[in-house]
Amino acid sequence: MSIKTIQGGITSPKGFQAAGVEAGVKYENRKDMAIIYSEQPCVVAGTFTSNVVKAAPVKWDMRVVNESPFAQAVIVNTGIANAGTGKTGMEYCEKTAEKAAELLKLEKENVLIGSTGVIGAHLPMDRILAGVEKLVAAKSDSTDAGTDASKAIMTTDTVNKELAVTVDIAGVTVTLGAMSKGSGMIHPNMCTMLGYVTTDAVIAKDTLQKMLSEDVVDTYNMISVDGDTSTNDTLLVLANGMAKNPEIKEGTPEYDAFKEALHYINETQAKRLAGDGEGAKALVECEVINAVSKADARTLAKSVITSSLTKAAIFGHDANWGRILCALGYSGAKFDPEDMELYYEANGKKILIYKNGLDAGYSEEEATEILSQPEVRIIADMHMGNASATAWGCDLTYDYVKINADYRS
């Protein structure tokens, strides 16, 4: 394939700058505000939480994506989600966008806003506005600046998550960069907590939106940490066209190549979110193969990685396949439990654990060894059709409970 991973992140595509600064939104001594800025106007595509309760920045961004012809900056804060803040929450977004627009010589309708953190708390606007000033002063197109931004948007994430790839579009090298965050409250129904993709590709807004909407179904929408769909889920793609490639149009090989690059970015970032789920010790992947339909395959795979009992068993390195079978069974998809197979796989080692309605007579030792790896794969062969899907989650640990029992303190 023509995709090449490169060192970098959101500042890798031409014309993108970023910064991450300490603004003291909720905690001192940590970077907690980030900016993404493009030298040229960008077309923007976005997907947002399906939660009826939408945070103010989600409503703000939906408006920008739907009504503004372009955007040129994103301001993100962590610590406070600006959700459950009523009409005041929208005023916070507006003031933040106005401040950034004034400093960057834009209109407020060209500024996107992102927030993550505690629901119900109010933003300290003096600190937010001072933070915007710092961000604008600090922004740079260096790789380090992108890394700073990716660190500034973390909440309970243990590592920052950034990525960059290049892809050849009709002889022109186009670059995509990304940063994402999210660890708890992750069960995206449109996309993840916060994900940003920058690219210098030339592509029309509606083409980009269609591509993104199609892709999240098999990437961000297939991960779960705890089954709770956040009020703030936002995934944005900003394309500033500075690579000067021939415009990417649907139905061309260039479209397919760019989509493959976007898919690689989204899948990689989504898996990183799942693997870095709150308290997680392992990334759990469930691949359902030979299902009747793609929809069934997705439903089955997602049911397994969402099951608390399956997740706790993997934390215990316990080859309790009954829980996987049980989770497939209550997913809502029909199948014959007497005619299907289950496998565990890790590090290239794969064992059959369930077949013909019975334990397949595997070695518990081997299974425990596989389940002790940091990336564990469950394969369910449904023996029914030829549709497949993969979902990603993590194990359920003491630390998940600890983190969430006193998140606000």
Added chain:
Amino acid sequence: MSIKTIQGGITSPKGFQAAGVEAGVKYENRKDMAIIYSEQPCVVAGTFTSNVVKAAPVKWDMRVVNESPFAQAVIVNTGIANAGTGKTGMEYCEKTAEKAAELLKLEKENVLIGSTGVIGAHLPMDRILAGVEKLVAAKSDSTDAGTDASKAIMTTDTVNKELAVTVDIAGVTVTLGAMSKGSGMIHPNMCTMLGYVTTDAVIAKDTLQKMLSEDVVDTYNMISVDGDTSTNDTLLVLANGMAKNPEIKEGTPEYDAFKEALHYINETQAKRLAGDGEGAKALVECEVINAVSKADARTLAKSVITSSLTKAAIFGHDANWGRILCALGYSGAKFDPEDMELYYEANGKKILIYKNGLDAGYSEEEATEILSQPEVRIIADMHMGNASATAWGCDLTYDYVKINADYRS
């Protein structure tokens, strides 16, 4: 109301006997098999798991309930679920039923079977059959015998759950008794793990089935410990007619009175299961009021008590109402988050925590005190219609993870 709670359980209604014995199915030195026996044939109503993967005893009981005109005995074991055991699993049920039928001078089609425990393991049939002999020899109509049976069906339950009530039916005292178990893998979609109700009422089978099917929707189907719907969920009601009341018919005050008694039994037992959820320190009740429809009210209430983040916050006595709002928001039901209210309540003390899209300015100390009680109530007033529903769950604790990380060891 005409319902009176009395000391007792499944042996309280006329003509019912029970026993609980040590059979060594999986563990030594604990009661692990139980019998319910009626001196007279019983009509039986039942509801069962909606999981595609159904344990052998569930399939066996469905056949008895659907095809046999009556039943007269129930044999239950704990330790091994007899699920994921293929065709052999049905042979285990058949042999167990045959043995009981032979000793009790019945047909095997009149014997119901229940199993709970690990999925995938096979029943040690020599011990099971020896256990059936012990049960038949030990059975008695004493209150203690009912208690023994209710203890013998426990798995990770910390307390046994039995109950008995009387109700006046046209001047005749009719008695209902019950025992239930279930702690993990509780998210019944038809009914709970294992629940048994005995009664000496005269009632036709189809009347009893209709009443039961209607009632589980608002009782057992409204509880969740961990969102995992078991392969073994079974709720059976056995009515032997020995109270000699005029037959209970639909559309009469007697029907309503008996239904109220059954509802009381089911709701009480369901709440006990939720409050004794694996590792639970608190029973969490969510009452949704003024919703558009009953279906919406149920969906909203169940979403709250199923949310891992809400459950962890309650374990931490953290008044993090944002998680409740979030869980209502992703439930699938529509509402206006700017026009609704949230309350916490415990021990008769009730505080408003969220109103008009904002924190209601409650005292964190007061909220923490309420959330530290063993029974915590969340009330969501949707301001939309006049439908209401209640769901029951529990907090998410370290012990839940511990119990399920090494359940099989």
